Amino acid sequence: MTVQPAVVAHRGASAHRAEHTLAAYALALEQGADGLECDIRVTRDGHLVCVHDRKVDRTSSGSGVVSELTLDRLAELDFGHWHDELPASADALVRQPLAAPSAPPVERGLLTLEALLGLVADTGVKLFVETKHPVRYGGLVEAKLVALLTRYGLASPATKDDSRVVMMSFSTLAVRRMREYAPRVPTVLLLGRLSAARRDGTLPPWADYTGPGVHLLRADPDYVARSAERGHDTYCWTVDEPADVELCRRLGVRYLATNSPRNTRHLLGSA
Numbered sequence: 001m002t003v004q005p006a007v008v009a010h011r012g013a014s015a016h017r018a019e020h021t022l023a024a025y026a027l028a029l030e031q032g033a034d035g036l037e038c039d040i041r042v043t044r045d046g047h048l049v050c051v052h053d054r055k056v057d058r059t060s061s062g063s064g065v066v067s068e069l070t071l072d073r074l075a076e077l078d079f080g081h082w083h084d085e086l087p088a089s090a091d092a093l094v095r096q097p098l099a100a101p102s103a104p105p106v107e108r109g110l111l112t113l114e115a116l117l118g119l120v121a122d123t124g125v126k127l128f129v130e131t132k133h134p135v136r137y138g139g140l141v142e143a144k145l146v147a148l149l150t151r152y153g154l155a156s157p158a159t160k161d162d163s164r165v166v167m168m169s170f171s172t173l174a175v176r177r178m179r180e181y182a183p184r185v186p187t188v189l190l191l192g193r194l195s196a197a198r199r200d201g202t203l204p205p206w207a208d209y210t211g212p213g214v215h216l217l218r219a220d221p222d223y224v225a226r227s228a229e230r231g232h233d234t235y236c237w238t239v240d241e242p243a244d245v246e247l248c249r250r251l252g253v254r255y256l257a258t259n260s261p262r263n264t265r266h267l268l269g270s271a
């Protein structure tokens with residue numbers, strides 16, 4: 001019997017709510033996601049925040065580079081105004097909501113990684129954390145991530161399968177650092193292209209899962225089987241089209257990142 005892929009909400013249910021907002025993640029949980037994906041960056045004063053781009057211009061009411069802005073300044077910005085309407089309040093869903101008086105409602109304000117960990121703490125879902133700008137900050141993001149996971153008791157799972165958190169990066173250097181700092185936390189090496197060194201399914205020893213974009217599996221579906229032969233399960237991104245969902249299911253992809261957990265669950269259910 002084929003095991004269905006686990007459904008991971010890419011930036012939350014980002015087809016329906018503004019990405020990386022509490023509203024997007026709360027909706028992903030409502031839609032039955034098995035996992036949540038987020039990108040993290042570090043602020044000028046050293047906090048880990050869930051923002052994809054180097055700058056906040058695309059996704060917030062402000063502008064500027066995340067690493068040059070303080071947490072307080074970022075907390076004043078509205079990260080939901082550019083997207084479809086958001087629900088009234090989700091304060092009860094976070095353990096430590098940001099409470100700056102001038103801040104937008106919590107469900108569309110800046111989301112810290114700590115608040116996201118709080119959201120998933122009492123659920124069974126896994127958090128897939130992608131560290132950004134690994135070269136420029138020389139391991140700072142990974143070191144801060146491990147410090148936070150250690151504080152929450154998440155840095156030393158009994159087995160990799162038991163881990164509540166999975167670390168991901170396109171950078172082999174970042175993945176290697178993560179393995180050094182927290183050897184028991186599973187890692188994904190994300191791939192935007194299949195280099196000659198990766199085509200046969202080989203990964204560096206510090207990566208557990210392979211993380212190809214779905215475009216790579218369309219071009220080379222057997223890559224999943226070759227990776228499996230080398231002991232690596234596949235995390236595939238970003239899978240929204242019905243034909244791609246079916247391809248991942250057929251190939252035995254283990255984790256499938258989608259912008260709409262609801263639609264993808266429906267497609268998997270009707271396969």
Ligand code: G3P
Binds near residue numbers: 010037039130237
């Ligand atoms: O889940 C991996 C995927 O998120 C990588 O691409 O640009 O959306 O971070 P990006």
Ligand code: CA
Binds near residue numbers: 130
């Ligand atoms: Ca990402």
